[in-house]
Amino acid sequence: SQKIEQNSEALNIQEGKTATLTCNYTNYSPAYLQWYRQDPGRGPVFLLLIRENEKEKRKERLKVTFDTTLKQSLFHITASQPADSATYLCALDLRNQGGKLIFGQGTELSVKP
Amino acid sequence: EAQVTQNPRYLITVTGKKLTVTCSQNMNHEYMSWYRQDPGLGLRQIYYSMNVEVTDKGDVPEGYKVSRKEKRNFPLILESPSPNQTSLYFCASSLRGGSSGANVLTFGAGSRLTVL
Numbered sequence: 001s002q003k004i005e006q007n008s009e010a011l012n013i014q015e016g017k018t019a020t021l022t023c024n025y026t027n028y029s030p031a032y033l034q035w036y037r038q039d040p041g042r043g044p045v046f047l048l049l050i051r052e053n054e055k056e057k058r059k060e061r062l063k064v065t066f067d068t069t070l071k072q073s074l075f076h077i078t079a080s081q082p083a084d085s086a087t088y089l090c091a092l093d094l095r096n097q098g099g100k101l102i103f104g105q106g107t108e109l110s111v112k113p
Numbered sequence: 114e115a116q117v118t119q120n121p122r123y124l125i126t127v128t129g130k131k132l133t134v135t136c137s138q139n140m141n142h143e144y145m146s147w148y149r150q151d152p153g154l155g156l157r158q159i160y161y162s163m164n165v166e167v168t169d170k171g172d173v174p175e176g177y178k179v180s181r182k183e184k185r186n187f188p189l190i191l192e193s194p195s196p197n198q199t200s201l202y203f204c205a206s207s208l209r210g211g212s213s214g215a216n217v218l219t220f221g222a223g224s225r226l227t228v229l
Contacts, residue, residue, distance in 0.1 A: 044220050103155050
């Protein structure tokens with residue numbers, strides 16, 4: 001069956017540390033993998049994406065890796081800040097399926113000062 | 114400001130009373146979509162539209178209708194709401210096939226619907 005899973009537990013880390021969030025999937029062949037941030041009571045906001053033929057992508061304090069053999073993406077926030085506290089969603093961007101995105105359930109990140 | 118606007122943001126209604134959630138985008142996006150978000154189930158696609166007058170079912174279309182008569186608007190219609198449609202609804206849009214070819218979505222702020 002097709003599945004997409006993120007860290008099931010909330011992630012609590014200390015300010016200044018690196019947060020690492022995991023996104024695993026089975027039986028999909030995404031052309032891209034996207035990451036979104038969602039704050040309570042608000043819609044998801046796009047952060048960055050990585051293509052199937054890319055291994056790593058960076059944007060400021062964010063880094064995403066993508067391993068299509070393991071079917072896994074890791075999302076890192078370095079030098080984390082309390083303002084990074086939110087829920088982070090990964091999404092598979094499928095080819096040839098009308099632009100469909102398959103979202104994970106999200107991982108809630110809490111950064112303590 | 115580039116945005117997706119949904120209304121109403123909050124609504125409590127009763128079973129069977131037809132309602133419409135409006136969605137409008139000001140970015141000239143071709144692609145629009147509706148999602149519902151439920152605890153433990155994540156975001157699930159209800160309907161999407163690749164362009165004006167073109168709509169298609171997502172993963173959970175039962176009990177919903179949509180229309181795309183104009184590029185900027187994509188209303189979600191619940192003809193006869195039931196309690197299992199109590200959820201948080203998001204409208205989203207995208208250029209669809211921009212420079213990267215990816216479908217990067219811009220979401221609205223959400224509409225929380227309760228059906229009693």
